[in-house]
Amino acid sequence: MRVALALISCMLSLAGIYAMLGVHVVAVFQVLIYVGAVMVFMVYVIMLLDVRDPSFVRRYSRLLLPGIVLGALLAGALGISAIRLGAPVIQPGAGAAPSYLVQPFSVEFLREYWLHFELTSVLLVAAVVAAIAIIRSGRRSDG
Amino acid sequence: MGESTWLNGLLWLPALGMVAVTLLPKGRDSLVRGVTFGCMVLQLFIAALLYQRFDGTVAGLQFATDVPWIRDWGVGYRIGLDGLNVLLVSLTAFLGPLVVAGAWSAVHKDVKLFHVMVLFIQFAMLGTFLAQDLFLFYVFWEAMLIPMFLIIGLWGGERRIYATLKFVLYTAFGSILMLAALIYLVLYTHGSSGYMTFDLRHLSGSQLPLNTQLWLLSAFALSFAIKVPMFPLHTWLPDAHVEAPTTGSVILAGVLLKMGTYGFMKLGFPLFPEAARAMMPVIMTLAVISIVYGACLALVQTDIKKIIAYSSISHLGYVMLGLASLDLIGIQGAILQMVSHGLVAGGLFLMVGMIYERTHSRAVADYGGLAKMLPVFSVFFTILTLASIGLPTTSGFAGEFMALLGAFNAAWPAHLAGNDLPLTLAVIAVSGVVLGALYMLWLAQRILFGEARAPHAPLTDLNARETAILVAIVAAIFAIGLFPGEPLAKTELAAREFQQRVAGETIQLGSTR
Amino acid sequence: MSRATIACKDDAHPMNLLTVIVLLPLAGFLLNGLLGRRLGRTFVSVVGCGLPVLAFLATFKAVLLLQAAGPDAALLEVAYRWASFGDRGFDVAFYFDRLTAVMTLIITGVGSLIHVYSTGYMKDDPGYARYFAYLNLFLFFMLTLVLGRSLLVCFVGWEGVGLASYLLIGFWFEDPAKAAAGKKAFITNRVGDAGFLLGLFLLYWALGTVNMDEINAAFAAPIAPAVSASLVGVLLFIGATGKSAQIPLHVWLPDAMAGPTPVSALIHAATMVTAGIYLVARLHGIYEHAPAASQVVAVIGVLTAFFAATIALVQTDIKKVLAYSTVSQLGLMFLALGVGAYGVAVFHVYTHAFFKACLFLGAGSVIHALGGEQDIRKMGGLWRKIPVTFFTFAVATAAIAGIPPLAGFFSKDEILWFAFASEHGGSPILWALGSATALMTSFYMFRLLWLTFLTPSRMSHETEHHVHESPLSMTGVLIVLAVLSAIGGFFELPHFLEPLLPIPAVVESLEHFEHTLVFVAVAVALLGLAAATFMYRRGLARGEALAARFPRLHRVLGGKYYIDELFEAVLYRPLHWVSDRVFLGLGDRLLIDGSLHGLAVLTRRASGRLSRVQTGQLQWYVAMAVIGVVGCLVWVWRHG
């Protein structure tokens, strides 16, 4: 449970950063989808499963030390490669900086990327069907 | 155009045969055997006709067909009859009906598939011999493996899985290297001469630097050496022979072993002449080792088929010796020895098959005094033993004699020039003649003479069918033994061309100095 | 030395005669072989004996033709071209000059006599047809050998004769020992043939031809060919030792007695074993220019003669005594060849054929009479029961011992003379050994005569009463041969062959010794007779006493110097051991197969260990992924 709360707070702070950067749409949806939908679902599941589970007691797997070392290594490597590569590959946009406010962004978004928007709906439907399939196969196997 | 239709007919007849046999109803075994036998006999007639009309004096391909197949790779369906393969094609066609007749009463388990396989392997073998295009050659070369794998695998003896796996893996390993070398060669000629072709005639024209030639030749040589089989790569042969059914053994010994030597003669040496010349001492040494090694091992075997298998290694050592001598007589001897070994080993395996059908035992120790019980069998067995030893008037002698003569013709000038290796090798090869007599006579004496005993003692002597097969083989052996000039006239031009191509300068024939 | 060769094809000459001579016995073989068993005994004996006689008559006709054509003429007849290579090739051709005439006459003549004899000897043998088929096959190959013009055709006959002797020695194949003797003969011959082949290849490379007359001419030509005559000479001599049972390769001849007696008479006395001498005599051109090779021939010849004679002294089997005597006589012939007396050697072949065939057939008649008994210690007192055999046997024994008027004396005396005085390598030592051999020869021959015929009978009772004289077909032949071996010596063969085979010049200083040596030879022969009579007049007693006094020597001689056991230990067993342990065990099984199986096990074990990486733990996979990513990043830096 504590992990979930920590994660929610982290996501909210991220939303804050986005807002400060002026990308309000993203900030709003971040809160709406991530915190609202995903984390609620996660909290719900955590509450569903009983707490006495042994994995809560022995928290860390055998890979504790190597895990941390690898994490640090990765972060270092990413950092170094970012510094060495210097300016990002893609050139700064020639046009005026588009405003990230809600109205112009959504007009722009739906005019150009309507296809991708529709595709996402297909993806969601697929996800729902998959979820149901897993549940049913689960019931049949123990039924 | 009429000319090449005969050859295409010869090649595609077994394929048609396969289709015909598959369409036959399942249960009718004798019908299946009849159709296959008819197809083989028809093929023999065509082959005889082609052999008759093949003109020894005309260089290059005869009855050739050249149809583009995969155009942008330069691959063509190019087949043709030339001096090198005319005798081997005739041998294959000659053995075809004998093989089918030999297995008349031996195979009872799903006869149809068996005969389809026999036709398939006949088709693949003829294709390999006739192919004048490297790609086509490789396709047929690989196609041969499948039926052989099944024939040994399905109808073989107890350890057939091990034997057939070993056989296929060995050959496949070799041919993969060959494929790599083949592709490299074609790409190289593509690079240097601008157009990509698999046609043998053009490929042999390309000038490759020596060390690439060496690499390519060693890849080709490995694949062919496994097939010959030469000394270090021969262990698959005894197992394959012991476990193969009679038909499998006869085809394996009769024709398949010639693929390796034919490969050397047709592809290996002519494509890479300088490398071939450089590798001659190695090949000659391996050939002589094969002769002596095969003979010695045959001396200590207890299974008749193993003895004949090792004797095949020894005989084919002579072929390689003849080829490696790069002397016209040696090359002609090599070609003749190939045909003679096909007949002799084929005949011996057929006979072992016949005795196996009666007694179901291949161990030498189980037999004795067969001359008393099976007089006709022993007469033929003695004749074939003598042919295998290389007694004059038999084809075995003609082949060995010329191969050794060629080896000496090449060895003496080298000896005078200070390089003693070929001479010592040739002298050791002659000792192979004595070893040959040792093990074959030991075998003949153990099973033919002495007091009469055999498993399931009262044995019936050979029936008409078996006698007819053996009469055909013995007749062919004596024909070649007494009149080798006639077949050699057909191959002389090609052999001379091979010699001049590989030996570089045109050595005056058998020059005295 | 150009030779008037008359191509047989010309009109003055009937259809190619030589090919007919050769093919007649082959026809006999085919007829008897295929139809013999079905058409009964009479058909077999008519065909079996008829065709060799026909061949004899045809030879006679050829000889007459040859005589008409002058002393050193030759009939040449090309049958067909065996194989051709460009402008050159091998063809099957037959060549008939005086040397071949003599040899062919012996082969067909003595051969026919022996065929007639065999009809009696093999009468009740089930394999009657097969026997005559093999005998005719032998004649066919022997004639090919002798009549062949090129070394190749000669080699065909050479190996063919080996085959025929293999079949005939192992004729009663039920008995494994007899079959093994046949095998041993064939293999020992084969070793000799390998030497022959080496010589043939060398000649073909050096001279480009294998025709024997051209070879002689090439070596006689002023510019010597590229190859050393001695090397070729020695190689061909190895072939000769194989066939004519000289020292290293003589082991097969005594065992060859396992075959029927007429076979021993024909093959191992009269014809086959003389093939080696014919070869050396025919290719005298080489040996004239190869003093080293001739020396080798002479030394091995005389050693074999002496060595075989010593063994013959103690043999108890009647056929073994004769076998070793043959080896010894062959040694003498090679001695003659070694010292350049080619004509004399052929003369000895000629006389030896007669009396040795007569001896063997006589022994056959004795064995036939005693119902298969071959041990001379169980014989004796036969001279009254089988008088004709005794008389002919006695004449032949006297002939071989060298008693003056008979044939043996003439040829042996000339050999010893030339061994002593020939310019071409004669030496007193050779003569001394030769004379010792002659002494031993007459001793063991008369010992044989005494023990079998003249001493009081030691036969078991029931064989004694069963003894009967052989039928006419056998005794008739014996008489003919006895007569021939008596008068044979008077026909001066060396001078008949003079133009062809030169008689060596004699060292002047020793010129006058000739007559004294003749007396010495006669004395030696009579001394042997006396010693044998003294030793064996009353039976075995004295012989055994002598043997008892030198037990070790007796055992060594009896054991034939243990040569067979030596070959077994030095050649046969190591070959088996090497092939079994080293090649098969180590080579095939361990190294090659082992490495293959090793490869297979290696791959299986390696894949086993690799699969353990799949632990099933999610985190382990994530860790692997991270290492991968970091690796890529690092790689990008280095190569980026």
Next chain:
Amino acid sequence: MADTQLLLGLSFVLFALGLVGVMVRRNALVMLMCMELMLNAVILALVTFSLETGTLSGAVLVFLIFVVAAAEIAIAIPIVLQLSRQRSSLDVEGYDRLQG
């Protein structure tokens, strides 16, 4: 422009932490949550690049990631539920049936 360096650094750290979390923690749910954290880090990096280069497609992509994240968690949770019911524990080490 200094803040892009900062933001990027933050996203790398967040990503590394998420990764460490996945590797270290035994509980399946915690692993899922760490994955969510890694996703957020990626979104942050995406947004910073989009801002820096002033193109809109960056933001659009963010939306797609939101959808994907939602779909992913929708499937992940039932799988984890099934696994936990079968193995009667959320411990990841228990799920090792796919062994080599």
